[in-house]
Structure formats: structure tokens, C-alpha cells
Amino acid sequence: MPMTDHFDRLAEKAQLGRDPASVRRRIEHMEHLLEGLFVVPVINRRIGLDVILDALPVAGDAVAAALGGWIIWEARNLGMSKWQMARMAGNVGFDFALGLIPWVGAIPDFFFRSNTMNLKIIKRHLDRHFPESAVVEGEIVKR
Structure with missing residues (x-):
């Protein structure tokens, strides 16, 4: 088996494709990692790395x-408008600024989910411009 076939299969398994469906899956996975990694038992609310990283002052917020x-970079590669990119950058910037507040920065970060809002903006763009990448109940629908 030639090495290029091997690398192509690895890239496919890692979802490194540049097609809109692959980009959608990557962004959805990153949003899940940042905003919904696990459920807090008592309040039944999902949290992810975005809230957890607030425990590291400044550095955690920067990460x-x-x-x-990175989510915005992926959106840029989809050809989204400058206005959409500015809205998403504003969401991330506001989230970053909230997280900089010492000790209480995690509380607003717990409720303001910038990555979830950005995912919604990206999904609207994908559904409008790349309807073949639409997902229904976790499966890609081919039209």
C-alpha cells in the first residue's frame, strides 16, 4: 500500500477534510469540548474547558x-463574511474580557457561551450556502 493512501485514510479518520461537512464536524467537536464536556450533577448544566480554564488566571482565558x-479561523476558511467574522470575534473577545475578572470571571463565563453562539452563526452559514452538509440526528444527509 502506498504511503499516500495510508495518510489519506488517516486524514479521513481524523476528519481533516476541507469539505464543509468535515469542517462542520470539527467545529461541533471543538464547541462540545469548550462548552459541554460534562454535566455538573446538582444543577444539571453542561460545562467544558472554557469554564475549567478560568481556574488559571489570564493564561487559562488566553488558551x-x-x-x-481556531473556530473563527475555520469559519474564515468557509468564506464567511467579514461581518459574521467580526460578530464571532466580538463573542470571543467579550468572553475573554469576562474571564479576566479575578475569581468571579468563571460565573459569567458559565452563562455566556461564546463558542455555542459562534457555532450557531456558522451552522446558519453552512445551511444556507452548503445545504449538502446539513446534518439530521447526527448523520450527514446527501441531497
Whole structure:
């Protein structure tokens, strides 16, 4: 088996495709990692790395903002408008600023989910411009 076939299969398994459906899956996975990794038992609310990283002053917020920036980078590669990109950057920037508040920064971060809002913006764009990448109940629908 040639090495290029092997690398192509690895890239496919890792969802490294540049097609809109692959980008959608990657962004959804990153949003889940940042906003919904596990459920807090008593209040039955999902949290992810975005809230957990608030335990590290400044550095944790910077890492969370960088991961949110990666989502925006993926959106840029989809050809989204500058206005949509600015809205998403504003969401991440506001989330970053909230997280900088010492000790209480995790509380607003718990309720303000910038990555979830950005995912909604990206999904609207994908559904409008790439309807073939639409997902119904976790499966890709081919039209």
C-alpha cells in the first residue's frame, strides 16, 4: 500500500477534510469540548474547558480565547463574511474580557457561551450556502 493512501485514510479518520461537512464536524467537536464536556450533577448544566480554564488566571482565558479563535479561523476558511467574522470575534473577545475578572470571571463565563453562539452563526452559514452538509440526528444527509 502506498504511503499516500495510508495518510489519506488517516486524514479521513481524523476528519481533516476541507469539505464543509468535515469542517462542520470539527467545529461541533471543538464547541462540545469548550462548552459541554460534562454535566455538573446538582444543577444539571453542561460545562467544558472554557469554564475549567478560568481556574488559571489570564493564561487559562488566553488558551480558551485561542481555541475560540481556531473556530473563527475555520469559519474564515468557509468564506464567511467579514461581518459574521467580526460578530464571532466580538463573542470571543467579550468572553475573554469576562474571564479576566479575578475569581468571579468563571460565573459569567458559565452563562455566556461564546463558542455555542459562534457555532450557531456558522451552522446558519453552512445551511444556507452548503445545504449538502446539513446534518439530521447526527448523520450527514446527501441531497
